[in-house]
Amino acid sequence: MDYLQLATHYLVEDLKGKYIHLDTILPVIDRLKSDFEITEIGKSVQNRSIYQIKIGTGKTKILMWSQMHGNESTTTKGVFDFFNFLLSDEKEASRIKKEYTLLCIPMLNPDGAYLYTRENASNVDLNRDAFNATQPEMQVLHAINKSFDPDYCYNLHDQRTIFGTEEFNLPATVSFLSPAFNSAREYNDVRLKSITIINKMNNVLQNYIPNQIGRFDDSYNINCTGDYFTTQMTPTILFEAGHYQNDYPRDQVRKYIFIALLSSFNAINENVIVDNELIKYLNIPQNNKCFYDFIYKNVKIIDNSEEKIINFVAQYNEVVQDGQLKYIATIDKLDDLQNFKGHIEYDCAYGLFSSQGLNYPVLGEAANFFIDNLTEFNNGLKII
Structure with missing residues (x-):
């Protein structure tokens, strides 16, 4: 059968x-x-x-x-x-x-x-x-x-x-x-x-x-x-x-x-x-x-004037808007994440994070950002 x-x-x-x-x-x-x-x-x-x-x-x-x-x-x-x-x-x-x-x-x-x-x-x-x-x-x-x-x-x-x-x-x-x-x-x-x-x-x-x-x-x-x-x-x-x-x-x-x-x-x-x-x-x-929706690896950030290399994750929140289900990706966790996998993973190759004038991700914020001011991520996904 x-x-x-x-x-x-x-x-x-x-x-x-x-x-x-x-x-x-x-x-x-x-x-x-x-x-x-x-x-x-x-x-x-x-x-x-x-x-x-x-x-x-x-x-x-x-x-x-x-x-x-x-x-x-x-x-x-x-x-x-x-x-x-x-x-x-x-x-x-x-x-x-x-x-x-x-x-x-x-x-x-x-x-x-x-x-x-x-x-x-x-x-x-x-x-x-x-x-x-x-x-x-x-x-x-x-x-x-x-x-x-x-x-x-x-x-x-x-x-x-x-x-x-x-x-x-x-x-x-x-x-x-x-x-x-x-x-x-x-x-x-x-x-x-x-x-x-x-x-x-x-x-x-x-x-x-x-x-x-x-x-x-x-x-x-x-x-x-x-x-x-x-x-x-x-x-x-x-x-x-x-x-x-x-x-x-x-x-x-x-x-x-x-x-x-x-x-x-x-x-x-x-x-x-x-x-x-x-x-x-x-x-x-x-x-x-052991999973997140998105994992971003090898991301350079500037925190209190100090450069660091981190990994961070974004997770979808499901929200009904105007009778339609929307998937809204928000930044969820900053960690080494060695025991976790992403359903989608990106290696950011030590590029610099930037979003709304900041060079570090903020927990709970929308996953909309740039790497090296060149590569754009919108709602968690890389814009090609």
Whole structure:
């Protein structure tokens, strides 16, 4: 099976870029109504609708949700691409619908999606509200989880561009986690069920993004949704969509989320050798904070009349302006940075930094500057 070809073929063209909100997905949801069961299951703080999408008749039940954090939309796109595949007459699509019942909340935090924030409209991180369930969006998820009683949960997120795979120092394009159920981070049958699926997804993804699959930190926090559901004895998998070279809109990464989702349905209910599965899982490299968007090396500055050679970095801030997502590069750190890589790196060859009459970079300022008054950098990028 050519997973990447399928991911490309069934990509939903309506959904592009990272600014995906309720108005963006409603036309796509509307097209699913003839084949999927669509239900409004609640309202957000600002009274936006929260929907569930249900398909399949199989005995194995999977609950999945995306955009719990409103500015994490890559998995939402991947989910709709996967649903587009399930609409087809592909043999694998028919098998999945026969063997599984899928229930998806494609946008749990529609207010945060519209505002392009991690939190909901009450400034609460829903992924720290699982235990107390103070927010209406989390109450919706709890109610659906209780009524549906899933065999597995898929908790779908994005992670920042700063993450790479430990030892390989490549971008962590997709990362997974089987969340802990206690502070000792022990492994029980519930975690091992999730681990088996993660290993299958990892095996397939290695064919497309070798050494770019990470294992997310499993520190235990009962307030986190994955930890809470695992504590309630439901195998839960955290999906983290990360960075791929030159793919800031994450329209390539969504394809790898599609591949992960599709390949996961070949792993559930397989007979496995538990010890081997745990070893394979622990051999997935951990996520490591080792990247910046831009690194500028060998830059001459003048600070208090003293010449120095430094390295510095710039990082994109994502800001919605006039309904469009903008990437604004700002100077983030000055350091030797020997343990870090840049998604884009420039060797400034000991040229002199200048910006707005200063010969040194200022933290938090826009990454607009010159080197030797000849080479211009605008919004982080070299102007050619």
